[in-house]
Amino acid sequence: MSVLAIxxxxxxxxxxxxxxxVFIDVAPNxxxxxxxxxxxxxxxxFNCISGLVAPTSGEISIHGKKVDWLKSYELANFEISRTLQGVGLFSGLSVIENVMMGADKKRESNFLKDLFGLSAKSERKLRAKAQDALAWAGALDLADKTPSELTYPETKRVSIARALVSEPKILLLDEPAAGLGQDDIDKFADLLRQLKQRCAIIIVEHHVDFIGAISDQVYVLNFGKVIASGSFDTVKRDPAVLAAYLGTSNQSGTDQLGVNNA
Ligand SMILES: Nc1ncnc2c1ncn2[C@@H]1O[C@H](COP(=O)(O)OP(=O)(O)OP(=O)(O)O)[C@@H](O)[C@H]1O
Ligand SMILES: [Mg+2]
Incomplete structure (x- = not known):
């Protein structure tokens, strides 16, 4: 059964x-x-899935159940989590406190007050969850640092940990590889392959090679329509996809997706 079907x-x-x-079908893990x-x-x-844009019409099912349109404040109830646009860590908090804030279901601005008002037992529980999320994101060693001490690739890992702490079944990543060098992109690809043991991942990304390396299923959009879907190997050869990227398909055996078709 799909975790998300549109x-x-x-x-x-x-x-x-x-x-x-538009249609999309996301299998578990x-x-x-x-x-x-x-x-x-x-x-x-992506904004429709994360409740930021209201659709004009359509259908959505989560875990096989039809739902009304998602609203961003309801995402946690549907076990959906997303990384925030940009990095957006709080500079006055340690890394682990930043990750603990990801468990705030309502994302209220007074969460800090709530965080420090937690009972010792609840705080210990939340801290353990945050440690677990950091470990999954390969960032446990960063727990006691402040955001200003992190490298750019490290901030990306911490953002993932913050999105994981609410234990989502669907994780939405908006251009997570933007600004990373090739080495870090490769490490990030390894991280995501591990992470899918834990949840399904939907990822919008301009780095087509990166998408090809990690995706089980790829959807190609053009002018608002799904023009191809399937494995990356299938869609990268699809004439409609080549035409969309090039304006016209080419004969050289190498398309503008940066992939050798030979
Ligand atoms: N809030 C908005 N109001 C009006 N038009 C919009 C709005 N958001 C997006 N659009 C238009 O909808 C179309 C799709 O835009 P969208 O941002 O989803 O494309 P995209 O695939 O993410 O592109 P890119 O790769 O450049 O980020 C574009 O024609 C865009 O100008
Ligand atoms: Mg965009």
């Missing part, structure tokens, strides 16, 4: 149809990659 999704922004008849040219609708789809 069908016939449509989003209009005024007269513009940003998403049209799988990685689903969303790719497509600029303006294709990737972020809009």
């Amino acid at each position: 069908a016939n999704l449509r989003v209009n922004f005024g007269g513009l149809i940003a998403l049209d008849d 799988s990685i689903v990659g969303l790719i497509g040219p600029n303006g294709a609708g990737k972020t809009t789809l």
